[in-house]
Amino acid sequence: MARTSRKRSTTANRAIAAGAALLLGGGGLVAANVYASAGEAKNSPQTKAVVQSLSTISCPDVANAAQLANVPEAARPEVDRNLALLDNQITEAYKRFADSKSAIERDAGFANNAIINPLKDKRVATIDRIAIAVGRTGARPQGLESLAACTLKADNSPTAGQGNNGGQGQGNGQGQGQGNGQGNGQNNNGGQNQGNNGGQGNGNNNGNGQNGGQNQGQNGGQGGGQGGVQGGNGPDASDFVDITTVQPNVQKVRNGRNGSRGSFSSDCGVNENGIFNPDNVIVAAGVSNGAHHFHDYIGNQNNDAFATDESLAAGQTSCQNQGDKSSYFWPVLRLQNAGAEADANKPGGGIEGNVGKIQTPTQVTNTFVGNPKSKVTAMPRLLRIITGDAKAFVNGNANANASWSCTGFENRQLKDKYPICPQGSQVVRTFKFQSCWDGQNIDSANHRTHVAFADAQGNCANGFQAIPQLQQRVVYNVPPGPGFAVDSFPEQLHKPVTDHGDFINVFDENLMNGLVSCINEGRKCNNNA
Numbered sequence: 001m002a003r004t005s006r007k008r009s010t011t012a013n014r015a016i017a018a019g020a021a022l023l024l025g026g027g028g029l030v031a032a033n034v035y036a037s038a039g040e041a042k043n044s045p046q047t048k049a050v051v052q053s054l055s056t057i058s059c060p061d062v063a064n065a066a067q068l069a070n071v072p073e074a075a076r077p078e079v080d081r082n083l084a085l086l087d088n089q090i091t092e093a094y095k096r097f098a099d100s101k102s103a104i105e106r107d108a109g110f111a112n113n114a115i116i117n118p119l120k121d122k123r124v125a126t127i128d129r130i131a132i133a134v135g136r137t138g139a140r141p142q143g144l145e146s147l148a149a150c151t152l153k154a155d156n157s158p159t160a161g162q163g164n165n166g167g168q169g170q171g172n173g174q175g176q177g178q179g180n181g182q183g184n185g186q187n188n189n190g191g192q193n194q195g196n197n198g199g200q201g202n203g204n205n206n207g208n209g210q211n212g213g214q215n216q217g218q219n220g221g222q223g224g225g226q227g228g229v230q231g232g233n234g235p236d237a238s239d240f241v242d243i244t245t246v247q248p249n250v251q252k253v254r255n256g257r258n259g260s261r262g263s264f265s266s267d268c269g270v271n272e273n274g275i276f277n278p279d280n281v282i283v284a285a286g287v288s289n290g291a292h293h294f295h296d297y298i299g300n301q302n303n304d305a306f307a308t309d310e311s312l313a314a315g316q317t318s319c320q321n322q323g324d325k326s327s328y329f330w331p332v333l334r335l336q337n338a339g340a341e342a343d344a345n346k347p348g349g350g351i352e353g354n355v356g357k358i359q360t361p362t363q364v365t366n367t368f369v370g371n372p373k374s375k376v377t378a379m380p381r382l383l384r385i386i387t388g389d390a391k392a393f394v395n396g397n398a399n400a401n402a403s404w405s406c407t408g409f410e411n412r413q414l415k416d417k418y419p420i421c422p423q424g425s426q427v428v429r430t431f432k433f434q435s436c437w438d439g440q441n442i443d444s445a446n447h448r449t450h451v452a453f454a455d456a457q458g459n460c461a462n463g464f465q466a467i468p469q470l471q472q473r474v475v476y477n478v479p480p481g482p483g484f485a486v487d488s489f490p491e492q493l494h495k496p497v498t499d500h501g502d503f504i505n506v507f508d509e510n511l512m513n514g515l516v517s518c519i520n521e522g523r524k525c526n527n528n529a
Helices: 010-019 045-051 073-098 101-106 110-137 309-314 509-520
Strands: 056-058 151-153 240-242 263-266 295-299 327-331 333-335 363-369 384-388 403-406 418-420 427-432 469-476 484-486 500-504 524-526
Touching: 056 073, 056 110, 073 110, 101 110, 110 151, 263 509, 327 469, 363 509, 384 427, 403 418, 418 427, 509 524
Parallel strands: 240 418, 263 524
Antiparallel strands: 056 151, 263 363, 295 327, 327 500, 333 484, 363 469, 384 500, 403 427, 427 469
């Protein structure tokens, strides 16, 4: 029998090339709309341009799918375990993607054939188990399978800048040496650059740069900063901005006649006890390393993946007022080239690209405030609230809410940039939590819809009632300039927009009632009502 040969079409080659990606060590890459034609070699410059154009894996967020808005209570544990498994699958695929530089360079189809398509197959099976679990006690959700396919995503960073993970100023060392980038020439992402992982000034191993460019240092930081990234998956220099160049952007809502103007502050320390874990009992109860990044914990000392309502209620607290056993937690901040941390070879830590010394805040304030239009009602005990979105880089900014600033400049808040603070100023993270409650539920299937933000005028939507709003301020004394980042899911590339905060209300009833009275009566209270 004669053998039939079939030549792959140009369209097919373009599709394969468009799906491939190459992760470079500094984080995000610049998008390139280049395709390899049928006749191009696998390692041609055109193909390499394509595989260098994408930087991470983007998958639909099944947890926030409309079909899972009303998961029956009996099905939630199994659904949550499978949602956590979806995160594990993305993490594993991202690791393979990040480790496949040479394979993708040799074969542009490798990313799809060995990473994206197998990931889809795993997600199909897991999503089906979620649908079955819901269907046992309720209506089986339809259309979830459409969320199985993932894509490769470009980090749309500007092509012109200071180089990957670089900056201006002094880094950690001085001396003559070879820089790591191309200086003022064209960087390997096609833009004007001060050197890959380089910066202007005296950085580590300062030198004249390789490849003919004038590079003033490997991993140089801005303004005495600490330098570039060790984790290999972000952030990028374009994720930082000089706070002095940002225009004031904070607008305050005016209090109405019936508003609640008081405040209540609970001092719970700065995690002096060093309680860290990569769990999240709200979104992945019973799952070790459910967050894939480490959290700081203050308040309740018993919070991990296996905490129960009973163990939280019985736990010790770091809060001065022992009636506040609430749990407050957020992703740790690290200096990425300040040396190895104890979790350097552990899940949630270095294994997943979260590297560097964890920074203890210099100050944390937990302040509960009122509503500008109405009185507030007590939070229900064990209410869970998440503010911000740990996956905002892939999901988009709809739920991004945490903000960044500097002391002395807090009328300028950033959601998608880290601040470069002037000398003497400290980095500030701010979390403002949802302040409207549905009046019935302490949690919801997606951990969001039982609470909501007030509108621009301070009004809660119909059916929701105003509760005290937790406003959290976390301050760090870190060297000025690039070199710090929050922990994140690996594929989120440590982007500042992924910052988020978590809260579980474990106030005792008397203290919560006193807190509400303090706010509604317009008083300012600290640690006791």
